Amino acid sequence: MLFASSAKPIISLKISVIICTYNPRLQYLEQVLLALRNQTLVNTEWELLIIDNKSSNQFTQELDLSWHANAKVMREEQAGLAHARLKGFKNSIAELIVFVDDDNVLADNYLELSWDFYLSNPQVGCFGGKSVAVFETTPPAWFWKTGISLGCKDDGDEIYISDYRSDNYKLQNYPDKAPIGTGMVITKKAFKAYYLEVLNNADRLALGRKGKALTSGEDNDIVLTIIKNYFEIAYIPKLVVKHLIPTNRISTAYLKQMAYESNKSWITLLRHHGICPFKTIPQWTVRLRKVKAWFKYKVWQSPVNIIKWHGACGTFESLADG
The missing domain is CATH 3.90.550.10 (Spore Coat Polysaccharide Biosynthesis Protein SpsA; Chain A)
Structure with a gap:
């Protein structure tokens, strides 16, 4: 009460x-x-x-x-x-x-x-x-x-x-x-x-x-x-x-989601304030970039690698939004 x-x-x-x-x-x-x-x-x-x-x-x-x-x-x-x-x-x-x-x-x-x-x-x-x-x-x-x-x-x-x-x-x-x-x-x-x-x-x-x-x-x-x-x-x-x-916040699933969503919102934020150091990318290249990054990060080797790959995916998607 x-x-x-x-x-x-x-x-x-x-x-x-x-x-x-x-x-x-x-x-x-x-x-x-x-x-x-x-x-x-x-x-x-x-x-x-x-x-x-x-x-x-x-x-x-x-x-x-x-x-x-x-x-x-x-x-x-x-x-x-x-x-x-x-x-x-x-x-x-x-x-x-x-x-x-x-x-x-x-x-x-x-x-x-x-x-x-x-x-x-x-x-x-x-x-x-x-x-x-x-x-x-x-x-x-x-x-x-x-x-x-x-x-x-x-x-x-x-x-x-x-x-x-x-x-x-x-x-x-x-x-x-x-x-x-x-x-x-x-x-x-x-x-x-x-x-x-x-x-x-x-x-x-x-x-x-x-x-x-x-x-x-x-x-x-x-x-x-x-x-x-x-x-x-x-x-x-x-x-x-x-x-x-809490324990769930150090799980692979949680950290993958956080890496993806935080990277995506970070680019949006920097763009809004005019301080984004990255150029806009064509939408059609996003999927290719994700595939390339999959091998670059060697996601099959460790949880760290797959978490970082999810972060990269968030960045690509945000850069293509504009």
């Missing part, structure tokens, strides 16, 4: 924590909420918005949010991560947003550190930190050769703050130390720039996850959009989030 606090919400909040979820694994979501409950920033200074993106498992009946003075559960009937995030944005109060997936366990000082950094660096529109994988089962030895991060990233122990505006920066490629979706922190002003661009753009809204699809270009679209709107980005290594990885 869903419990919510009857306390009167406090309007002057620092942070809006937004959890967008679709049929979450309750065991994981409980760990996510426990980590939020243990935050050093007292919960009277931040709100918690859980966006149920058309789930069918009725997980909300199992939640107890009575510990939080400013917690809400909302349902977004239009499927897709982008629509859930827009719902959270439109209903958020605070000037700083932290996007937390339903398998992201934040370090207990995550919100406090995020707020402190924001106050000291108002020019930064979006930032993040280290995302550390916590596997349900040990990955097979070949997994590490696939190059698939599964939403995890470690860019070292040095703080990085971009300086795009200082040299009349012109976007030419995707920035190496850009924040990822796992634990992404973004100012409301920066996200509004993205919101206004994609609100009525079906192609842009389709870049994010939807149901069981593994399309994964939305986070990158957010980053590129706000850079073009004159916001800086940053990497803060002291911000640490544990990313819970």
Whole structure:
């Protein structure tokens, strides 16, 4: 049964924590909420918005949010991560947003550190930190050769703050130390720039996850959009989030699908922002390229090879779309 606090919400909040979820694994979501409950920033200074993106498992009946003075559960009937995030944005109060997936366990000082950094660096529109994988089962030895991060990233122990505006920066490629979706922190002003661009753009809204699809270009679209709107980005290594990885996500079937869909959406994203380094290819060549790549990658030799081949197929199909 869903419990919510009857306390009167406090309007002057620092942070809006937004959890967008679709049929979450309750065991994981409980760990996510426990980590939020243990935050050093007292919960009277931040709100918690859980966006149920058309789930069918009725997980909300199992939640107890009575510990939080400013917690809400909302349902977004239009499927897709982008629509859930827009719902959270439109209903958020605070000037700083932290996007937390339903398998992201934040370090207990995550919100406090995020707020402190924001106050000291108002020019930064979006930032993040280290995302550390916590596997349900040990990955097979070949997994590490696939190059698939599964939403995890470690860019070292040095703080990085971009300086795009200082040299009349012109976007030419995707920035190496850009924040990822796992634990992404973004100012409301920066996200509004993205919101206004994609609100009525079906192609842009389709870049994010939807149901069981593994399309994964939305986070990158957010980053590129706000850079073009004159916001800086940053990497803060002291911000640490544990990313819970279930066993099915290290299976060959899952990784093949991810390689294919993520590569396809990546090319679409780069094209939209005018920074795709690859030329359009004729549609009639796609099948021939796939056959050639089949032998190039020697897909019969290992799971890694067949996963990389699926990624190449996604790239070919996207390059031919234009």
